[in-house]
Amino acid sequence: MEYHNPVLLKETVSGLNIKPDGVYVDVTFGGGGHSREILKHLGSNGKLIAFDQDKDALKNAIDDPRFLMVNQNFRFLKQFLRFHGYRTVDGILGDFGVSSHQFDVAERGFSTRFEADLDMRMNRDSNFSAYTVVNKFEETQLRNVLSNYGELRNAAGMARVIVEARQDQKIKTSEQLKTVLRRFLPAHKENKILAQIYQAIRIEVNQELEALKEFLLQTNEVLKPGGRLSLISYHSLEDRLVKRYIRNGLFEGEPEKDVFGRVEVPFKAVGKFVIPTKEEIKLNNRARSAKLRIAEKL
Numbered sequence: 001m002e003y004h005n006p007v008l009l010k011e012t013v014s015g016l017n018i019k020p021d022g023v024y025v026d027v028t029f030g031g032g033g034h035s036r037e038i039l040k041h042l043g044s045n046g047k048l049i050a051f052d053q054d055k056d057a058l059k060n061a062i063d064d065p066r067f068l069m070v071n072q073n074f075r076f077l078k079q080f081l082r083f084h085g086y087r088t089v090d091g092i093l094g095d096f097g098v099s100s101h102q103f104d105v106a107e108r109g110f111s112t113r114f115e116a117d118l119d120m121r122m123n124r125d126s127n128f129s130a131y132t133v134v135n136k137f138e139e140t141q142l143r144n145v146l147s148n149y150g151e152l153r154n155a156a157g158m159a160r161v162i163v164e165a166r167q168d169q170k171i172k173t174s175e176q177l178k179t180v181l182r183r184f185l186p187a188h189k190e191n192k193i194l195a196q197i198y199q200a201i202r203i204e205v206n207q208e209l210e211a212l213k214e215f216l217l218q219t220n221e222v223l224k225p226g227g228r229l230s231l232i233s234y235h236s237l238e239d240r241l242v243k244r245y246i247r248n249g250l251f252e253g254e255p256e257k258d259v260f261g262r263v264e265v266p267f268k269a270v271g272k273f274v275i276p277t278k279e280e281i282k283l284n285n286r287a288r289s290a291k292l293r294i295a296e297k298l
């Protein structure tokens, strides 16, 4: 099975406005689809550094002297770029979320399609998994995860039944979780609600929004003036952070004005946003919720 079919491939890479001798970073290497496309635009003096926190992605590492693979979380972008001798770069590509590979391997626990142990860790060296969230979190923490990250209307009720059920027996598998939550899963909406529950738990397990914020803040320090960000989000929580950061350099509130009423922001948006065509979505269902934003460092 294919590891991952890259989304908005040409659009995302052309957003980087690649200079053949530039230094580029792909912070979500996965199957390396976007990375391979970047390499096509680089000359022999160009450089591509790829991050992925999942060891499974390492098997896709590209055998090319211009390519460097870093098996780390992109929340440590600046630190690992420095470690490898790069203080600034010309462009950064991010294609967030989970790869098709991660979804398709049942034991990773990301997919609602399979019976599997509760896991969902992108970095399997971590000891914080979906099992921890479901079995160890206090009721209010669980409710907040389900409500904030899954936007689930019944978050409070779901948290309550999880906490009650686990007093008798730990909830170890996806099937057990489904059984516990059965009353919240009417047949006609089961898949949709389960997807929201999984999204919520996954975001918590991988600290996805914290990692994204830390990463975005570092892009401002790491990108050269004129350097590009090309970022694909898959849900509104992610996209909101990316959009606000590009517009204001902040995640909340408005930037301060100087005495002349001017604001100083680190980026300028390039175009509005790009979404896949119907044709792309037909060929690759994972593309359906993608939203690409491109920005240039001022």
Ligand SMILES: C[S@@+](CC[C@H](N)C(=O)[O-])C[C@H]1O[C@@H](n2cnc3c(N)ncnc32)[C@H](O)[C@@H]1O
Pocket (backbone or CB within 6 Å): 004, 005, 006, 007, 027, 028, 029, 030, 031, 032, 033, 034, 035, 051, 052, 053, 054, 057, 072, 073, 074, 075, 095, 096, 097, 098, 099, 100, 122, 211
């Ligand atoms: C949607 S896939 C990227 C697919 C890739 N663009 C391709 O063409 O094959 C996202 C990848 O980013 C990785 N990832 C997600 N969050 C990460 C983070 N905070 N740090 C490092 N890697 C991360 C995941 O492990 C996954 O392999």
